[in-house]
Amino acid sequence: MEPGPVVIIGVLARVDVATRGDTRLRLERLEGVSTFDLASPDKLGVLIEASDVDAAHATLQQQVGHTPGVLAVWPVSIESDGFEPRESNESQNG
Amino acid sequence: MTTSRRDFLRASATFAVASVADGVVPAAARALPRTDVEWVKSVCRFCGTGCGVMLGIRDRRLVALRGDPEHPTTKGLVCAKSLFLPKIVAAENRLRTPMIRKDGTLQPASWDEAMSRVADEFARAIEQSGPNSVAYYGSGQALSEESYFANRLFKGGIGTNNVEGNPRLCMASAVGGYVSTFGKDEPMGCYDDIEHAKVFFLVGSNTAECHPVIFDQILARKQAHRDVLVVVCDPRRSPVMSIADIHLDPIPGYDLAVYHAMAQVIVSEKRHDAEFIERHCQFKIVEGGAPKNVDFSTYARWLDENFTPARAEQISGVPAERIVQAARLFAIGPTLSFWTMGLNQRTTGVWANNLIHNLHLITGQIGKPGATPFSLTGQPNACGGVRDTGSLCHILPYGRSVTNAQHRGEMEALWGAAEGKIPSQPGLNTIEMFRALARDEIRAMLVLTTNPGQSLPNLHAYRDAMGKPRAKKPFLCVIDAYPTRTTELADVVLPAAMWTEKSGVFGMSERRYQYQPHVCDAPGEARPDLEVLFDLAQRLEARGVVKRGFSAKLRTVDDVWDEMRQASKDTAYDFTGMTRERLQRERGLRWPCPTESHPGTARRYVKGEDPCLDRGPYADSSLMDGELKFYGAPEHRAIVWLRPADGPAEPVDDQYPMVLSTGRVLEHWHTGTMTMEAPELRRAYPECYVEIHPDDARRLGVRTGQPVRIVSRRGEAVIKARVVAMPRPGMVFVPWHWADEASLINYVTIDAYDPGSKQPEFKVCACRLEKL
Numbered sequence: 032m033e034p035g036p037v038v039i040i041g042v043l044a045r046v047d048v049a050t051r052g053d054t055r056l057r058l059e060r061l062e063g064v065s066t067f068d069l070a071s072p073d074k075l076g077v078l079i080e081a082s083d084v085d086a087a088h089a090t091l092q093q094q095v096g097h098t099p100g101v102l103a104v105w106p107v108s109i110e111s112d113g114f115e116p117r118e119s120n121e122s123q124n125g
Numbered sequence: 126m127t128t129s130r131r132d133f134l135r136a137s138a139t140f141a142v143a144s145v146a147d148g149v150v151p152a153a154a155r156a157l158p159r160t161d162v163e164w165v166k167s168v169c170r171f172c173g174t175g176c177g178v179m180l181g182i183r184d185r186r187l188v189a190l191r192g193d194p195e196h197p198t199t200k201g202l203v204c205a206k207s208l209f210l211p212k213i214v215a216a217e218n219r220l221r222t223p224m225i226r227k228d229g230t231l232q233p234a235s236w237d238e239a240m241s242r243v244a245d246e247f248a249r250a251i252e253q254s255g256p257n258s259v260a261y262y263g264s265g266q267a268l269s270e271e272s273y274f275a276n277r278l279f280k281g282g283i284g285t286n287n288v289e290g291n292p293r294l295c296m297a298s299a300v301g302g303y304v305s306t307f308g309k310d311e312p313m314g315c316y317d318d319i320e321h322a323k324v325f326f327l328v329g330s331n332t333a334e335c336h337p338v339i340f341d342q343i344l345a346r347k348q349a350h351r352d353v354l355v356v357v358c359d360p361r362r363s364p365v366m367s368i369a370d371i372h373l374d375p376i377p378g379y380d381l382a383v384y385h386a387m388a389q390v391i392v393s394e395k396r397h398d399a400e401f402i403e404r405h406c407q408f409k410i411v412e413g414g415a416p417k418n419v420d421f422s423t424y425a426r427w428l429d430e431n432f433t434p435a436r437a438e439q440i441s442g443v444p445a446e447r448i449v450q451a452a453r454l455f456a457i458g459p460t461l462s463f464w465t466m467g468l469n470q471r472t473t474g475v476w477a478n479n480l481i482h483n484l485h486l487i488t489g490q491i492g493k494p495g496a497t498p499f500s501l502t503g504q505p506n507a508c509g510g511v512r513d514t515g516s517l518c519h520i521l522p523y524g525r526s527v528t529n530a531q532h533r534g535e536m537e538a539l540w541g542a543a544e545g546k547i548p549s550q551p552g553l554n555t556i557e558m559f560r561a562l563a564r565d566e567i568r569a570m571l572v573l574t575t576n577p578g579q580s581l582p583n584l585h586a587y588r589d590a591m592g593k594p595r596a597k598k599p600f601l602c603v604i605d606a607y608p609t610r611t612t613e614l615a616d617v618v619l620p621a622a623m624w625t626e627k628s629g630v631f632g633m634s635e636r637r638y639q640y641q642p643h644v645c646d647a648p649g650e651a652r653p654d655l656e657v658l659f660d661l662a663q664r665l666e667a668r669g670v671v672k673r674g675f676s677a678k679l680r681t682v683d684d685v686w687d688e689m690r691q692a693s694k695d696t697a698y699d700f701t702g703m704t705r706e707r708l709q710r711e712r713g714l715r716w717p718c719p720t721e722s723h724p725g726t727a728r729r730y731v732k733g734e735d736p737c738l739d740r741g742p743y744a745d746s747s748l749m750d751g752e753l754k755f756y757g758a759p760e761h762r763a764i765v766w767l768r769p770a771d772g773p774a775e776p777v778d779d780q781y782p783m784v785l786s787t788g789r790v791l792e793h794w795h796t797g798t799m800t801m802e803a804p805e806l807r808r809a810y811p812e813c814y815v816e817i818h819p820d821d822a823r824r825l826g827v828r829t830g831q832p833v834r835i836v837s838r839r840g841e842a843v844i845k846a847r848v849v850a851m852p853r854p855g856m857v858f859v860p861w862h863w864a865d866e867a868s869l870i871n872y873v874t875i876d877a878y879d880p881g882s883k884q885p886e887f888k889v890c891a892c893r894l895e896k897l
Binding site (some may be wrong): 040041042043045047048058067069073076077078084085088089092095098102103105106107108110111122 | 142
């Protein structure tokens with residue numbers, strides 16, 4: 032049994048290649064935020080984990096999007112504990 | 126393999142990001158369990174970018190949405206607005222039942238009762254006051270088939286050209302610019318040009334927030350190629366500034382001198398393309414109310430005499446050196462210009478559009494990869510639905526004009542209307558239509574999928590026109606999916622099915638027509654707009670105000686599409702090759718597309734790409750592949766216009782010393798009817814705000830969070846201040862998404878409009894701020 036509800040927003044971040052390493056460190060320091068590599072050096076995968084969609088969205092809007100070195104952010108999916116299992120990158124139950 | 130719930134969610138999100146980013150899915154995200162969700166391709170409901178989306182459907186319900194990685198231009202990206210569409214569609218707030226105003230309040234009614242009332246009111250108005258006493262006000266959000274049929278019913282059935290739509294408020298000046306320069310509406314380039322451009326000229330466009338997927342493509346291009354440069358022309362430092370190399374920041378409303386001065390630099394430094402000009406351009410100036418031909422040397426002299434960079438600096442406030450730098454970059458190219466409302470929503474909107482085209486024409490930056498002038502559109506179907514179908518008061522489908530007898534005859538024949546049924550003069554444009562409503566001269570109006578009770582400028586006047594009780598108050602019927610500031614004024618409200626709840630075609634900014642499938646059930650008794658229009662047509666026929674059988678041959682949305690294809694045949698829009706089946710199969714097609722085997726057209730006017738140069742009335746076998754021909758323009762030469770550089774309709778003065786400009790934010794869209802239904806988007810921007818430059822805030826003694834009153838000659842709004850160095854000093858900026866009474870910024874905006882395009886000047890009016 033896992034603690035509390037979980038919402039995860041999957042984000043495609045476009046980053047400045049020259050400062051990619053620093054940017055990644057800054058992102059990883061944010062609460063609930065983890066990153067993963069993508070094939071293109073100008074992109075980073077970002078997962079934002081929070082207890083609800085609002086909190087995750089606030090982290091995206093107020094922190095991830097304003098992290099130095101992040102040029103643009105694209106929320107690609109919203110995955111929620113409260114929704115039924117889905118096979119891939121879908122956003123939101125109606 | 127067992128997967129914890131949290132791991133599953135992480136893997137699913139990782140899969141989503143990776144598949145959109147580069148198609149390489151990390152190992153952790155593989156082997157996700159299959160579910161019973163069916164994925165169907167469609168197109169986003171919001172802006173004119175036309176992002177491809179995949180809809181997750183279960184039990185006729187939209188349960189999920191993702192970007193479509195296979196979409197040829199948007200490649201899987203969508204913005205936050207799109208991501209929340211499933212929640213927006215399923216909102217509790219949806220209208221579900223027809224309503225009729227009784228004793229001052231809207232009360233539930235049956236469809237038959239509501240439609241009988243609508244038909245009775247329209248029939249009475251037509252019988253008593255003639256066909257021009259009724260009007261239709263549509264939307265760039267309606268499906269193409271819906272706009273086409275409404276246009277057909279009002280112009281060919283009822284016999285009035287009082288057909289308008291909200292694109293009049295957003296892109297009419299772009300239409301005027303294309304038509305007056307090239308003789309034909311709509312962009313000649315396409316999104317593929319982003320991949321080839323080396324200079325981007327972003328004019329009056331907050332692309333980062335209003336067309337975010339386009340912005341990302343520009344950003345990606347700039348990141349991959351360090352020699353790609355971006356010139357931004359905007360009095361506000363919008364988020365686009367994050368990629369700007371040169372910023373031209375004119376005093377709002379005084380930018381036309383900048384474009385002329387760029388041309389002056391290009392010509393005086395001999396950076397123009399003399400061969401291109403010789404082959405493809407002509408020059409005109411309006412004198413004594415009539416256009417007069419001039420030659421290139423006259424144009425050059427006129428620029429030297431009136432618009433040196435130093436002179437433009439005096440007029441616009443933009444430093445001359447920056448104008449020179451921008452001009453030199455523009456001439457190098459390939460240059461792709463994008464613009465939106467900053468250029469269009471002006472009383473000089475058409476002229477401003479002409480001047481951007483001028484720059485492309487004198488440098489030959491047009492008709493080749495990466496080089497094109499490109500007006501971006503704010504709604505999903507302003508292009509395909511309203512511009513192309515001719516659903517405005519002065520035009521007919523596919524480039525035809527109401528003032529052209531041959532064009533009227535063609536449409537009367539296709540529609541089965543009596544000869545002479547379509548009036549030979551334009552109907553009332555949007556502002557004049559609502560003014561006529563205020564004078565009680567329009568006796569019955571149908572508003573479809575739009576919210577003029579919030580979106581019109583000088584709003585007090587027009588809210589009164591629509592809703593103020595009076596002895597001869599006109600009848601107002603509103604069709605919408607949600608309650609709005611307009612439905613509250615209506616006499617009859619009809620609940621609409623939306624987006625996934627009906628099928629049809631959206632046509633977006635790059636001439637791509639895309640099919641939207643019907644995959645969900647509408648809530649309650651909501652019906653597709655086209656069904657409502659069919660119903661109204663039959664009832665008007667039964668009442669004798671429309672010829673009996675006028676709409677008999679059209680019974681389904683597919684029937685309407687087939688007639689539209691027929692109407693496009695042998696026009697510059699020819700999309701007869703876009704069958705319903707083909708659109709369902711493919712991820713959109715760009716017109717012209719004259720045969721079922723034609724792949725669609727990336728660039729118009731280019732031999733070898735544009736099929737209109739191979740067959741039909743514009744065919745020219747003398748051209749070699751790659752050669753250009755502006756076949757819509759007089760003598761096939763595009764017009765370089767010598768336009769005045771006039772300022773706005775309402776300059777600032779001692780009483781109203783500041784300039785108000787309005788616009789949008791990323792998370793919301795237009796009047797917020799849809800985006801405010803997603804709590805996450807609503808909370809991202811819970812209330813309206815006014816951006817004030819720190820210099821002005823200091824002078825006024827205003828801090829962030831304090832409410833201020835914004836006052837113009839027309840009205841006022843009370844909004845919280847956001848002190849930020851984004852607007853130019855002396856300018857304030859307000860997004861217009863919020864519907865609460867105090868935040869209705871259109872009480873303040875001006876309804877002066879461009880004499881050519883009839884588009885109002887939302888971007889510039891004089892105001893003052895009062896600290897509260």
